[in-house]
Amino acid sequence: MSDWKQRARELAAHMLEVPQDATMDVPRVILIGGSHLLVENHRAIVEFSGTKVRLSLTKGELVVEGDQLVVKTILPDEISIEGKIALVRYIDESR
Amino acid sequence: MMLGKRLWMAIGGSVELTVIGPGVESFINRALEQGIRPWMIYGGQTKVMMHVDLADARKLRPVARASRVKIRFGKRIGLPFFIGRALRRKAFLAGFCVFVLLIALASTLVWQVDVVGLKNLSPQSVLQAAKELGIDRGSWKGKLSNADELQTALLDKLPELAWAGIRVHGMKVTIEAVEKVPPVKTIPLAAQNIVAAKRGTVVSLFVTHGSAQIERGTVVEPGQVLISGTMQDGKQVAAEGEIKASVWYVSHVEIPLIAVRKTLTGPRLRRDYVLFGNAPVQVTGYSAIPYKQYETRSIDQELQIRGWMVPVRVRTVYYMEYFDQKVQLTSQEAEGRAMELTKADVEHHVEKGGQLTSQTVLQMKAEHGKLYATVKSDVVEDIGRSEPITP
Numbered sequence: 001m002s003d004w005k006q007r008a009r010e011l012a013a014h015m016l017e018v019p020q021d022a023t024m025d026v027p028r029v030i031l032i033g034g035s036h037l038l039v040e041n042h043r044a045i046v047e048f049s050g051t052k053v054r055l056s057l058t059k060g061e062l063v064v065e066g067d068q069l070v071v072k073t074i075l076p077d078e079i080s081i082e083g084k085i086a087l088v089r090y091i092d093e094s095r
Numbered sequence: 096m097m098l099g100k101r102l103w104m105a106i107g108g109s110v111e112l113t114v115i116g117p118g119v120e121s122f123i124n125r126a127l128e129q130g131i132r133p134w135m136i137y138g139g140q141t142k143v144m145m146h147v148d149l150a151d152a153r154k155l156r157p158v159a160r161a162s163r164v165k166i167r168f169g170k171r172i173g174l175p176f177f178i179g180r181a182l183r184r185k186a187f188l189a190g191f192c193v194f195v196l197l198i199a200l201a202s203t204l205v206w207q208v209d210v211v212g213l214k215n216l217s218p219q220s221v222l223q224a225a226k227e228l229g230i231d232r233g234s235w236k237g238k239l240s241n242a243d244e245l246q247t248a249l250l251d252k253l254p255e256l257a258w259a260g261i262r263v264h265g266m267k268v269t270i271e272a273v274e275k276v277p278p279v280k281t282i283p284l285a286a287q288n289i290v291a292a293k294r295g296t297v298v299s300l301f302v303t304h305g306s307a308q309i310e311r312g313t314v315v316e317p318g319q320v321l322i323s324g325t326m327q328d329g330k331q332v333a334a335e336g337e338i339k340a341s342v343w344y345v346s347h348v349e350i351p352l353i354a355v356r357k358t359l360t361g362p363r364l365r366r367d368y369v370l371f372g373n374a375p376v377q378v379t380g381y382s383a384i385p386y387k388q389y390e391t392r393s394i395d396q397e398l399q400i401r402g403w404m405v406p407v408r409v410r411t412v413y414y415m416e417y418f419d420q421k422v423q424l425t426s427q428e429a430e431g432r433a434m435e436l437t438k439a440d441v442e443h444h445v446e447k448g449g450q451l452t453s454q455t456v457l458q459m460k461a462e463h464g465k466l467y468a469t470v471k472s473d474v475v476e477d478i479g480r481s482e483p484i485t486p
Contacts, residue, residue, distance in 0.1 A: 044124040049140045071136035071145075076127050 025058040031088060037064060037081040045074070053081055060092040108149035108173030116164030119143045125158045126151075149175065205234050206266040214274050216255055221272055224252040230261065230268055239263055285483055286331035289322040291315040292446075292480040295340030305334030315340065315478070324484050331484055338479045341452065343471055344444060346437045350429050350466040357390065358420040368410040370395070375410060386416035429466040430456070437470040449476030 028040040039055060039062060046061065047054035048071070053064040069083035112133075114122055119141065126133060126147075131154060133145040147155065152168070159166045181187055208230060210218040225231065228248050229238050239245065242261045249259045249270070260271040289305065297313045305322040309315060324334035366380030393412045424432070434454055441451065451474050458469040 044127075045120045048120050048123070048136065048143060050138060069137070071134070073132070073134045074123065074127065074136065075132060 027057045027062060029062065029088065029090075031085065034085050035082060037085055037088065039079050039081075041077055042079055045071075045079070050083075055079065060090065063087070063089040063091065065089075106174050108171065108175040109146050110149055110152045110171050111169035112145050112147055112152075112155070113138075113167045113169055114143045114145065114159070114164050115141060115167070116162070117141055118162040118164045122158060122162035122164050125162055126155065129154055129158060131155070131158070144169070146172075149173065202266060203236050204266065205230065205232060205236055205239070205263075205268050207268070208232060209267065209269045210272060211269060212272045212274075216253075216272070216274055221249075221253060221256075221270060224249055225270060227252065230270070236263060236266075239268065285333060286324045287333045287481045287483045288320050288324045289334045289336060289338065289479040290482045291317055291319045291321055291338070291340070291478050293317055293340070293342050293476075293478045295342035295478055297321075297338060297340045298475050299339045300336065301338075302334075302336035304332050305336065307336070309338070321479055334481070336479065337477055339475055340478045341473055341475050342445075342449075342478065343473050344441045345457070346440045346470050346472065348433050348436045348440070348468050348470065350424070350432045350436065350468070352424050352429060352461065352464050352466055354422045354424055356420045356422050357417045359390070360416045360418055362386070362416050364389075364414040366412045366414070368412065370408040370410055380412075384414050386414065388418060389414045389416050391415075424466075426461070426466075429461075430459070430468070433459075433466060433468040433470060437468075437472055441472045441474060445474050446476045446478075449474045 025041055027042060030036075030038040030040075032038070042055040042057060042062065044056045045053070046056050050069055051065065051067060053069055053071070055062045055064075064081060064085060065087040067084040067086070069081055069085070072080045072082050074080075116122075117140075123133065123136070123145075131147060131151040133147050136143060136145040138144045149171075155166055181191075208222060208225060210221045213221065222231075228245055230245065239261065242263075245261050246259050249261070250256055253259070253272075255274055256272050257275040258271075258273040262269045262271065294316055295314070297309050297311055297315060299311065300307055300309065300321075302322050305324050306326060308320050308323050315321065321338045322334040322336045324332050326332060364380060364382070364384055364386075367378040368375040369378055370376075391412055391414055393410060396409045396411070433456075437454060438451060445451075451472060453473045455471045455473075456468060457471050458467075460467045
């Protein structure tokens with residue numbers, strides 16, 4: 001997505017007071033307890049093992065660490081992970 | 096969505112898959128691009144297990160080649176595999192077929208015969224008759240196809256029935272029966288006379304059998320023959336008929352001139368109960384009843400909640416104080432009471448259907464605070480009494 005388009009969207013979202021995730025390709029992460037993690041708007045799965053899952057985002061990466069991690073379901077833009085989640089780290093490469 | 100998806104998986108069938116190699120992540124991403132939706136992905140760095148739809152399984156080979164991973168198929172889950180496995184087991188298949196056949200066979204049999212609509216006849220007799228016609232538990236339903244014929248046959252077997260209907264509901268046969276109204280039985284009577292039971296003046300006579308020996312206005316004595324059962328030609332019949340005569344009764348009554356009347360004073364006490372079945376539980380009015388003399392009136396109410404009957408009733412009891420009021424009767428009131436008393440007295444002696452026609456005071460005397468009266472009552476009643484003719 002080109003830079004000016006992105007900025008226009010940001011501006012529109014800001015002016016209309018809409019949550020950013022509704023208009024833009026920003027991820028939405030829901031963590032339920034320490035056992036369920038739902039990520040919307042991910043791009044791809046970069047790394048998967050029982051202890052670490054890395055997801056690529058539009059900008060940056062999301063790292064999930066834990067134990068006995070299982071991908072319950074995966075769709076092109078949605079992933080739900082279950083297991084003993086110890087850490088969720090957001091890496092924004094654009095900064 | 097999840098449940099629907101899972102259900103679809105179970106019906107459509109799914110495959111367990113093991114992916115080996117360093118390119119597992121790229122395998123998943125490529126699979127997603129191809130529209131494949133794996134789930135339950137677990138395992139380690141280079142060996143990952145996952146599930147995919149059976150329909151997607153054959154699309155996986157090229158994806159695996161592109162990602163340079165090896166894939167191995169594991170357990171196969173779902174209805175298609177289950178059926179496939181089941182079909183391979185000969186004994187199971189045979190058993191299943193036998194089961195289906197048995198159910199199909201069983202549903203062509205009659206399992207229950209019900210009889211409805213009987214009043215006097217026993218259901219057993221109808222069931223027995225039906226059994227003889229081949230309608231019984233365990234008989235084949237095909238035989239019941241011509242219900243009309245069976246109904247006629249059933250009616251022939253049971254002359255007590257006016258109508259019979261046979262209906263088949265699945266495995267149940269219902270025989271509807273309507274009984275004939277039994278004819279009124281006539282009891283042959285032995286030869287008899289009708290004689291007078293009481294002394295009286297004949298008012299009307301209605302003879303159905305026999306010959307009348309009296310006419311209107313005849314004064315008859317008890318035991319006198321009213322209708323003779325012996326005809327002129329010497330034949331003897333059971334005399335029958337209705338002889339109405341005016342009979343008089345003389346009653347002696349005494350009425351106290353001072354009557355005691357219960358008069359309510361006004362105060363009353365209320366107690367409420369809730370009845371569970373027949374057990375009352377008191378709710379209000381625990382104070383002792385302060386009245387010397389009281390009358391109780393109890394009102395029961397069914398409890399209803401939105402039209403549903405609740406097995407709980409509410410009882411309200413009123414305790415009402417009264418005192419005995421002494422009232423001096425006037426001579427007219429006393430006479431009225433005397434007449435009432437006489438009427439009650441006469442009704443004891445009169446046959447059913449008797450009618451009081453008149454009352455006459457023969458004598459009346461007030462003495463010792465009481466009214467003594469002699470009253471004559473005229474009653475028109477049936478005085479006939481049957482008496483067998485003894486040769």
